Amino acid sequence: MAVKQTAGREKLGTFAPKFAELNDDVLFGEVWSREDTLSLRDRSLVTVVSLMAQGLVDSSFQYHLMTAKKNGITKAEIAEILTHAAFYAGWPKAWAAFNMAKEVWAEDETPDSAKAAHE
Incomplete structure (x- = not known):
């Protein structure tokens, strides 16, 4: 099971909040969590x-x-x-x-x- 990723927010949250959101929520939250496919x-x-x-x-x-x-x-x-x-x-x-x-x-x-x- 994928681990919840928060590195984006921790490292870039105030500097690049949208990038941090995409990193944590989309890349790791959605793409990496599709374990039924890969x-x-x-x-x-x-x-x-x-x-x-x-x-x-x-x-x-x-x-x-x-x-x-x-x-x-x-x-x-x-x-x-x-x-x-x-x-x-x-x-x-x-x-x-x-x-x-x-x-x-x-x-x-x-x-x-x-x-x-x-x-």
């Missing part, structure tokens, strides 16, 4: 790839990576998603995206799994 997991996948393709590897990208993880995208899946998208969106964009994804999924890597990966 799951949150799939919406996260589409959003991450869309942002990466634009080269928007910033705090919003990090937010959507964390959301993707919460919505069930695994470390192996994000690696495959970004690798696949690299061929369509651009290799340098994928490098930047991988650096941020590596941080988000870092706690999934135990010392033993990291060691095994390098053997």
Whole structure:
């Protein structure tokens, strides 16, 4: 189930109230809540790839990576998603995206799994 989003109002409410309203009520309140049509997991996948393709590897990208993880995208899946998208969106964009994804999924890597990966 989608979480009620208030970031727009919290960060831009007095500066750009209409934009904040559209962000919180329409984008997150309506579009992201249509889970009967497309799951949150799939919406996260589409959003991450869309942002990466634009080269928007910033705090919003990090937010959507964390959301993707919460919505069930695994470390192996994000690696495959970004690798696949690299061929369509651009290799340098994928490098930047991988650096941020590596941080988000870092706690999934135990010392033993990291060691095994390098053997």
